[in-house]
Amino acid sequence: MAETLTKNHEILEGPQAPRQSRFVQQFRLFKENRLAVVGLVIFLAFFITAVAGVVLTSGQDPVFNPSLVRLQEKLQPPLSLPNLETLKAHEVPTLGIYLLGTDDLGRDVFARMLQGAWVSLTVGFVAVGIAVIVGIFLGGLAGYYGQEGICYDQILDFLLLLSGIIFFILKWHKLGFGLFTAGIFMMILSFRARRVKQNRFMPGWLHKSAFSFDTLIMRMVDIMLCFPSFFLILTVVALLPASIYNIMIVIGLTSWMGTTRFVRAEFLSLREQDFVSAAKALGLGNFRIIFRHMMPNAVAPVLVSATIGIATAILTEAGLSFLGFGVPPPYATWGNILSDGKRFIFDAPWLTFVPGIAILIVVLCFNLFGEGLKDALNPKLRQE
Amino acid sequence: MAFQKPLLRTEDLKVYFYGRDKISRAVDGVSYHIHAGETVCLVGESGCGKTVSALAALGLIPSPPGKIVGGRILFKGTDILSLDEDAMQKIRGNQISMVFQEPLTSLNPVFTIGDQIGEAIRTHETISQDALDKRCVQLLRDMGIPSPEQRLHDYPHQLSGGQRQRVMIAMALACNPDLMIADEPTTALDVTVQAQILNLLKSVQEKASMAVLYITHDLGVVSGIADRVYVMYAGLIVEEGNTRQVFGNAVHPYTMGLLASLPDRKKRGKRLHNIPGTVPNPAYKPDGCPFHPRCSHAVESCKTVEPEMIPLEEGHRCRCPVLAKKP
DSSP: OHHHHHHHHHHHOOOOOOOOOHHHHHHHHHHHOHHHHHHHHHHHHHHHHHHHHHHHHOSSSOSSOTTOOOGGGTTOOTTBOOOTTTSOGGGSOTTSSBTTOBOTTOOBHHHHHHHHHHHHHHHHHHHHHHHHHHHHHHHHHHHHSTTOEEEHHHHHHHHHHHHHHHHHHTTOHHHHHHHHHHHHHHHHHHHHHHHTTOOSSSOGGGGSEEEEHHHHHHHHHHHHHHSOHHHHHHHHHHHSOOOHHHHHHHHHHTSOHHHHHHHHHHHHHHHTSHHHHHHHHTTOOHHHIIIIIIHHHHHHHHHHHHHHHHHHHHHHHHHHHHTTOSSOTTSOOHHHHHHHHGGGTTTOTHHHHHHHHHHHHHHHHHHHHHHHHHHHTOGGGOOO | OTTSOOSEEEEEEEEEEEOSSOEEEEEEEEEEEEOTTOEEEEEOOTTSSHHHHHHHHHTOOOTTTEEEEEEEEEETTEEGGGSOHHHHHHHBTTTEEEEOSOTTTSSOTTSOHHHHHHHHHHHHOOOOHHHHHHHHHHHHHHTTOSSHHHHTTOOGGGSOHHHHHHHHHHHHHTTOOSEEEEESTTTTSOHHHHHHHHHHHHHHHHHHTOEEEEEESOHHHHHHHOSEEEEEETTEEEEEEEHHHHHHSOOSHHHHHHHHTSOOGGGTTSOOOOOSSOOOOTTSOOSSSTTGGGOTTOOGGGGTSOOOOEEEETTEEESOHHHHTOO
């Protein structure tokens, strides 16, 4: 047998097809999808615009000044020329032309759009980043540990710790500290009891499972989904100081439910796959199996939904700004340009069309890009 | 061999699966042992508890619904049922490894095979990337995979079924385990590849002086590779012995039925024997001997008395009081 093997070995060492690196193959697949390439190009253009926008519109004396008021030049249509006689030297737009017109205060819409691009980009990415990380983590745990029960003693530990912290915050220091220590003590006892698989210290019913881990997480998802999330965001934004970072975090923390459900569903089917048992039989730890072996199998559809989520986050931010709850003025975002423009929709339609169409194009390009990514990331299609 | 302590020994192992309103007694008191370097076969029909009794040795019974309700599993003298999860992870893959039935689905589709073999090694050893690559290439070469340097960067879907099974075996061998559990490794492969894989297993076993627990329902395979054989039926071992004893001198009617239903040159042109009926549902096993409803030798006492293992010769035992008494 060994001889035949070596013989075969020599024979089969034939000419090899030239090998391509993984990235090259992925890019080749991606290129086949024309629409996705268009999406990618627009996305890159958007990215460059956003970065350039930050550089060009910030500082003491910006190249494009988005907040310069010229009341005598208000509501100029796009591509109109400034009246040089009535403007001071520093008020003349940098390009010498109002590329996208001016708004009701005579501010240059082009400069404002540039400034707003960065907000849209970061809101989209940070919010979706938070949502995807939370979603993957919770969904992965729910899908993998689904059937593991949460026991009464664990609930008790948690409640003790939580009430301790709450009382501490309410300035009932002694009670809070007592409850907190009791919680930690209980936790150590529970751990010990689990380790030695017999409990001398605790009554048996404490180790009965109350509900499954899956139930816990999925009911949390249901509760979050029950809130009309836009109003939840409005409430939170009204309570928190108005800042662009708060908005990103709030949007992120109210949009992880979709990803969680998605990842959980993927994990429920992946968990039964043989390669998971094989990984276990190799002696890999649970976290390694979840995040290194199963996650890459579930991540392609998540990425696709994330690109669509970026679009939704941009829309949500625009909606918030439109309602006046978003980024505080005079900072321009696409949403508040749109909202300011709605009063003049018949007199100056460009004030609504320009940001509206910009949002439309960016959202569309993200969706197209996500679709192309899905094909490129599938190793089954990545063949010579 | 007989004086040595066995590498793996299960004693009266019981694994039950708890359903909504019934209990499936998948493994109901199984004792087997494997010495170092030995090839032992677990034979039986589908659903007789072969896989479950082997998975128990790795602590991989899906729980819930499964639960080990009784017995001991001694690996090198320590009861692995009492070990915690961390200690089990050190044993899995490192000292006991497993080859699964379906090479198509047992490899992770999104990683190259080099990544996966490397992971098997890196889980249990600290090793530099260079040395790791070299070892992976060597493993693949030992498995008879041509141009291993290139194959290392292939994804599982780019390999054939036989090659994938070779990769699985390479992963199982990666840490030089003392025992390899092979769960029907050739069932999903076609016959020519099957023979190659069997030869491969045999040659690596000799080289590595590793014990193999081979789970199969294919008696033809068993006769080719086994040192000793355990025949299982409905969660019980019904006959055990070395290959010559079980194949040449079977006593239990179930074993005899299995052997009689093998195609053979002598039986050319005749109808093959078949055992009437099917394996009992593990949740509703018959009283007494589980085989009695299908057995042509059954007597009245078979319906009530659960048979014990009866020693026949050195190492040959069987669970049939009717036939064992009148040799």
